[in-house]
Amino acid sequence: MNNLNSMPELPILNDQPTGRRSFLKACGATLGLAAWATALRPLTEWTEDLNVDEFLQKHYRELTADQKQAVFKRLEAETKENYGADVHITDSQPIPGVQFAYALNLSICIGCRKCAEACHIENNHDRTTNNSYIRVFEMQMGGIDFEKGNATYDHPVPQPGKFYMPVQCQQCENPPCVTACPIEATWQEDDGIVVVDYNWCIGCRYCEAACPYHARRFNWEKPEIPAEEINPQQGYLSNRIRPQGVMEKCTFCLHRTREGRMPACLEACPTGARVFGNVLDPDSEIRWVIENKRTFVLKEELGTKPRFYYFFDE
Amino acid sequence: MTSTPAAAAAPGIQRDAIRSYPGFLWKALGVATNGTWLFYGWMTLLTAIALVGANAWAVQVRDGMIVTNMSDHVSWGLYIANFTFCVGLAAGGVMMVIPAYLYDDEEMHGLVIIGEAVAVAAIIMSTLSVVVDLGRPDRFWHLIPGIGKFNWPMSMLTWDIIVLNGYLVINLHIVGYLLYMKYLGRKPNPNWYVPFVFLSIIWAISIHTVTAFLYCGLGGRPFWNTSLLAPRFLASAFVSGPAFILLVLRVLRMTTGWQWSPRPAQTLIQIIRVAMSINLLMLASELFTLFYTGSGHAAAARYLFFGSHGANGLVAWIWTAIALNLIGTVLFFQPAALERSWLRIAACLCCIVGIWIEKGMGLVIPGFIPSTLHEVVEYAPSMTEWKITTGILAFGLLVLTLLVKLIAAVELKQISQPKGSGTTEAQA
Numbered sequence: 001m002n003n004l005n006s007m008p009e010l011p012i013l014n015d016q017p018t019g020r021r022s023f024l025k026a027c028g029a030t031l032g033l034a035a036w037a038t039a040l041r042p043l044t045e046w047t048e049d050l051n052v053d054e055f056l057q058k059h060y061r062e063l064t065a066d067q068k069q070a071v072f073k074r075l076e077a078e079t080k081e082n083y084g085a086d087v088h089i090t091d092s093q094p095i096p097g098v099q100f101a102y103a104l105n106l107s108i109c110i111g112c113r114k115c116a117e118a119c120h121i122e123n124n125h126d127r128t129t130n131n132s133y134i135r136v137f138e139m140q141m142g143g144i145d146f147e148k149g150n151a152t153y154d155h156p157v158p159q160p161g162k163f164y165m166p167v168q169c170q171q172c173e174n175p176p177c178v179t180a181c182p183i184e185a186t187w188q189e190d191d192g193i194v195v196v197d198y199n200w201c202i203g204c205r206y207c208e209a210a211c212p213y214h215a216r217r218f219n220w221e222k223p224e225i226p227a228e229e230i231n232p233q234q235g236y237l238s239n240r241i242r243p244q245g246v247m248e249k250c251t252f253c254l255h256r257t258r259e260g261r262m263p264a265c266l267e268a269c270p271t272g273a274r275v276f277g278n279v280l281d282p283d284s285e286i287r288w289v290i291e292n293k294r295t296f297v298l299k300e301e302l303g304t305k306p307r308f309y310y311f312f313d314e
Numbered sequence: 315m316t317s318t319p320a321a322a323a324a325p326g327i328q329r330d331a332i333r334s335y336p337g338f339l340w341k342a343l344g345v346a347t348n349g350t351w352l353f354y355g356w357m358t359l360l361t362a363i364a365l366v367g368a369n370a371w372a373v374q375v376r377d378g379m380i381v382t383n384m385s386d387h388v389s390w391g392l393y394i395a396n397f398t399f400c401v402g403l404a405a406g407g408v409m410m411v412i413p414a415y416l417y418d419d420e421e422m423h424g425l426v427i428i429g430e431a432v433a434v435a436a437i438i439m440s441t442l443s444v445v446v447d448l449g450r451p452d453r454f455w456h457l458i459p460g461i462g463k464f465n466w467p468m469s470m471l472t473w474d475i476i477v478l479n480g481y482l483v484i485n486l487h488i489v490g491y492l493l494y495m496k497y498l499g500r501k502p503n504p505n506w507y508v509p510f511v512f513l514s515i516i517w518a519i520s521i522h523t524v525t526a527f528l529y530c531g532l533g534g535r536p537f538w539n540t541s542l543l544a545p546r547f548l549a550s551a552f553v554s555g556p557a558f559i560l561l562v563l564r565v566l567r568m569t570t571g572w573q574w575s576p577r578p579a580q581t582l583i584q585i586i587r588v589a590m591s592i593n594l595l596m597l598a599s600e601l602f603t604l605f606y607t608g609s610g611h612a613a614a615a616r617y618l619f620f621g622s623h624g625a626n627g628l629v630a631w632i633w634t635a636i637a638l639n640l641i642g643t644v645l646f647f648q649p650a651a652l653e654r655s656w657l658r659i660a661a662c663l664c665c666i667v668g669i670w671i672e673k674g675m676g677l678v679i680p681g682f683i684p685s686t687l688h689e690v691v692e693y694a695p696s697m698t699e700w701k702i703t704t705g706i707l708a709f710g711l712l713v714l715t716l717l718v719k720l721i722a723a724v725e726l727k728q729i730s731q732p733k734g735s736g737t738t739e740a741q742a
Contacts, residue, residue: 182471203449212534221378245449
């Protein structure tokens with residue numbers, strides 16, 4: 001065994017002088033290969049749901065108009081097949097001269113979480129996890145200290161001595177999540193909204209680690225939604241049903257706001273705490289709030305420059 | 315290249331070298347599939363563990379990452395913890411290269427190839443640890459520069475992909491070239507490997523620095539956002555790497571006839587003594603800054619060391635790590651550690667496990683607890699995560715075993731180019 005020079009042939013194939021050992025090795029090798037095939041079999045069950053077009057699909061920003069249409073058609077057909085719902089996927093573009101911003105009046109927010117619920121429905125979130133892009137924190141009066149906050153409260157609101165602080169994507173002007181992404185699967189659009197190409201994301205979750213506001217969510221499994229609950233008006237970059245294993249985030253409901261409507265969370269707010277609009281429009285309400293109220297942004301010291309402002313009335 | 319006869323002979327020698335290569339690979343395959351019953355048992359065991367891991371991964375890809383215990387609060391877990399540790403292991407291999415090439419330590423020269431083999435196996439393990447962390451491994455090609463979209467130079471992850479793959483290629487080249495020349499019985503041409511050796515020294519520093527930058531570049535995670543992270547990573551890597559190499563050398567000396575003097579191992583231990591002292595000093599410095607100022611930045615450290623809000627999932631881990639690191643350091647400073655003692659093995663194991671915890675779970679998880687909005691959601695790896703992680707470790711050890719076995723076979727002249735038969739051999 002110590003001198004292999006006397007055996008130029010590979011011992012597995014050489015019958016002499018180690019026939020029995022070679023036979024055993026050949027059996028072992030065959031068994032080994034079979035074991036690997038068996039171990040990896042779940043992969044073949046998974047790839048049955050995939051197709052070549054999806055695998056080869058280019059980055060959103062490199063698709064031609066025709067290719068986009070083909071992709072939308074395919075996604076609509078897949079939604080029909082997987083979820084049994086007829087949906088329409090659109091591709092609203094940023095409006096020139098528009099920069100969106102959001103403001104929230106903490107004096108009148110009562111913590112009812114209607115915004116989070118509206119987000120859940122509008123954006124076709126997974127029903128089992130009750131996911132939403134908005135987390136509402138019940139905060140202790142006397143400061144803005146998240147360490148004393150609670151996002152999982154379960155009692156009537158508003159409570160005395162508390163105020164309520166909904167947090168969602170701040171649509172930073174300097175977004176750390178976009179810098180972090182290794183494959184440009186997430187980027188900032190011309191109207192300031194940070195979007196994700198759900199068909200390009202590889203699911204490394206570096207953006208989720210980079211975000212200082214806990215604004216990003218990962219699809220830990222395939223989202224479950226009953227056909228009758230699916231919102232059929234879907235944007236490719238916003239509320240279409242996301243695939244398993246990719247990131248997602250708030251898009252200021254771009255499929256609505258770019259068409260002149262308000263975000264679903266704003267429409268659902270019973271107290272009118274939310275203000276949304278185009279900051280470049282001098283007559284807009286959002287502009288008035290920013291110019292006349294003592295507004296603040298979350299974690300200003302990080303230099304992320306949020307487009308989401310908080311303010312108090314008194 | 316001043317000697318003309320050598321230059322004239324070079325094309326002929328090169329042709330021979332290319333022709334003999336299939337024969338070398340053939341014999342290498344022979345070495346990989348022949349051995350004692352202990353060897354077969356070891357390889358079968360590793361294969362079995364790797365199979366369990368592969369199956370768990372296939373299920374994870376099919377059913378989604380829901381089978382892990384990660385969440386939107388703690389979005390990285392055991393996989394990325396192991397990734398970080400393995401990068402350190404790979405970088406630690408350079409601590410044989412520096413004495414051998416910068417300080418011309420002759421005896422280290424003969425063994426430095428083992429350090430490079432450890433680096434190759436460790437890089438494979440760290441790459442696999444990232445691959446299993448991807449939600450969509452089918453879209454892997456999006457990461458390939460030119461075909462996909464590579465967010466370079468902005469994303470630190472793209473830098474990491476470049477330096478890790480570069481380090482793998484450099485080390486494969488050095489190991490492969492030196493091994494093949496030894497097989498041919500020829501003196502290696504320094505032009506073909508010495509520049510790469512010096513490149514690998516800088517590159518080893520870079521892989522762990524860039525890996526630290528992955529974390530410390532994130533302003534939203536105060537626990538990671540410290541300029542001391544990269545130096546700490548390097549100091550601990552220069553302990554865990556040499557300690558692991560010491561274990562490999564011990565196994566090699568016990569299972570093959572390859573013998574060497576105690577000096578190379580003693581050099582490694584001197585390096586460990588210095589690196590571990592620096593590592594502990596930096597840890598103390600970090601803890602002082604965190605706890606004495608008592609700012610909000612200390613929240614993660616408080617959770618890690620003492621628990622907070624009734625959550626204390628990492629407390630046992632980190633104190634085990636601190637204890638092991640301290641015990642390991644004390645053991646390494648014993649004179650007996652310079653001898654071929656069991657004390658040395660114990661010291662290596664203490665430091666490896668201690669650093670694995672400190673730099674793995676002890677670093678990655680507190681970055682997420684409390685979350686960026688100060689929610690405390692705990693994490694402990696699921697069975698799937700343990701299976702996959704152990705599978706990767708088994709696969710890495712499998713690669714390392716084969717590499718080291720081949721190196722030993724060439725070193726001990728169990729396989730070599732038959733004299734004067736460069737061309738006939740290829741036809742055999």
